[in-house]
Amino acid sequence: MNGIITLTFITLLLLLFMKVPVYIAILGSSLLYFFLTPGVNSIVFAQQVVGGTESISLLAIPFFVFMGALMNYSGISSRIYDFASILTGRMRGGLAQVNVLVSTLMGGLSGSNLADAAMESKMLVPQMERKGFSKPFSTVVTATSSVITPLIPPGIAMILYGSIANVSIGKLFVSGLGVGTLLCVTLMVLVAVISKKRDYKPIRTEKLTRKEITTATKPAILPLCIPLVIIGSIRLGIVTPTEAGSAAVVLAIVLGVFYKELDFKSFKKAVTESVTSTSSILLIVAAATVFSWVLTKERIPQQLADWLIGTINNKYVFLLIVNVFLLVVGMFVEGNASMIILVPLLAPIAKAFGVNEIHFAMIYIFNNAIGALSPPMGTLMFVTCGITGCKTKDFIKEAVPFYLVMVLELFLLTYVPFFSTGLVDLLY
Template sequence: MTLLPALLLLLFIAIGVPVGLAIGMAAMIFFLTSGAMPPEIFIQRAVAVTHSFPLLAIPLFVMTGVVMNRAGITTRMMAFAEAMTGHWRGGLAQVNVLLSTLMGGVSGSANADAAMQAKVLVPEMTRRGYAAPFSSAVTACSSIISVIIPPGIGLILYGFMGDVSIGRLFLAGIVPGVLICVAMMVTVAWQARVLDLQPAFPKRKTWAERGASLRGAGLALLVPVGIVVGIRFGWFTPTEAGAMAVLFAVFVGVLHRELSWRDIAPILTQTLEATAIILLVICMANAFGFYMTWERIPSTVADAMTALTSNPILLLLIINLLLIFVGMFIEGSAALILLTPILVPVVTEVGVDPVHFGVVMVLNLTIAGVTPPLGTLMFTTCAITGVSIPAFIRAALPFYALLMVMLLILTFVPGLSLWLPDARFDLGKP
């Protein structure tokens, strides 16, 4: 009976039950059948997690992205990205990658970034002669950068579930995010030559034109900078940074006269819808986590894995393979919430820094979002662009290879993640 709820969870997911409900049903079965505690504890454990202060960062950063989309700030950022890279061969594809990086400092959500660019940028790429499968592959794969650049929601979830400093995680994501952006742009340039893609502009924009586009997007670009600087100097916590980001986004929207009182209801509705999905999974996972702790499943798994090997390099390789497999069948955020309490004690026991592991784990599970059979980023993008899954996979093969290489580099070169937070920063727990 010890593993019955876990086996039922896998069964529910396999037959298509939504992840949040599947986790909750499996947890409820434990409380109903254990006989060791009243079933009412299920509700208490599910609700208790909503009292956490760090979780406030999720709706706040979600709202930041919604406000910026509503205020047209995203369009201004796209114009700036196009002014910088549009003259390159395959320029619109480069714009796609650069915009994902810029959006990472705003929305923190790969799904939001993929959906936005699939609606806005892919049709323009198709109109200018780019193959729809290639455009969709670039959109989905580059959106992975959004969760690594602060304030990535995946980093917030990992920090909360693993009791790891969210401030240090934000700092740890900057260098890997920039490196993935550069590597993605190099891959796009190579693909542009192979596919004979043309530039978006016949010639380079002048610096005056680039300056004009920078002025339009400049205030929005200050959001991630302000978050990092504010946390570094102790002006606010990562959670309070979310509130500051919302206020700043509203200020920019009003300043550009693109926000009005009529926008309040749609902004709140979109924020509530996105937040409710995430928090349902978190609440149910907290109840499920009580079951795992009661049955000593995390400590059992930790003992088994460390008995298998105490070599941190080999252990990280095994965990990466495990995460890739799990991520192919379970949505990234849900897998992150479920597995973080299990894996963090394992890696810390062999001397792996939990901040470094957080970047690796978030990147790994987000990469799974563009891989078959159940990649949410893949399905989101293809549903909007109308591209078939087989065509998407064929177009995405070079990007799959790139992302796997970057995952290995970030896994086995921890200094890339830890250099910035370890340089001078001691941010403590969130």
């Protein structure tokens, strides 16, 4: 590795540690490379920035982000909450169990963990505190349950990974169902154990009547069908992921009008939120595309692959090293940025070791999800703490058992491929 590329990496890390916006940090370090490297035409910089956002598969991102925003303003979120309350109301932990299940169900609708965390921090945490749950516990449950969101289709992370590594987004969606459900069950068990120890009560102890069940379930049936329609239509080859995203937006608007809760003012807010969220994602994509071009020109992926294959002769050791590396990276670098920079490096090496491409994709996305929760720069931690008023030190202390469970599940996912490829093999 020559001095210029080393300086480029150092500049990138320094800018990230200085909390410069991610896309500016990546663009700035890439621009330095273009200035210092003789014989490199600077017009390539502009071409890569523009070209990085022109992938057809990336069109799915604004559609699914818009769909998630519409869900929050059309009354669908409240109907999902009522349905989750019915399912988990008698379980130990009550509202904490509702919190986890709502994240899982909303993951199939919003695709954004930050949007999910912000919504539940406002909607559920105050209710949990009134029911006797501590603020740190309520905040941690909200943040950790939001980790499920990028794993459940149509998670934005899966769309990005698929477009970067040229992996079937439809297969990633199917795999995400299994992985996300596994994490949901694991977190619900952990919540039950902690709730039993602290004597957190269920929402109710009496059995529900058939009328109560019907009243809560009926309004949730149509929203819950949306993820099934998305995955089913992609699997059957009726639509592409991008077309499925546009169809999902239409479905969300129809449901909002049907429920008589989506007016012009709410629609305008949903559009504004979608433009803001999509812009922030695509700015990172554009910037990271330039950086990926720099890495490719300097043959960094090939050199790293040759070194790893020459040093490590076991794919299980390779996966262990990747997991540790990504967990550390996740503490400091935003998930989408790290994905666009590192996936072109790591995915070919994983393939050389014989690791299934869907299996490796879910390992990577799961690592990113944990990173969003991890200090010192975990975005989920800061979003939830900022809304609930929980102190960061209290959050970290309360989150220890949740971190341990998720890391254990990461290694289970890593060394038992069935959890990520079982559903894919069954359907494909």
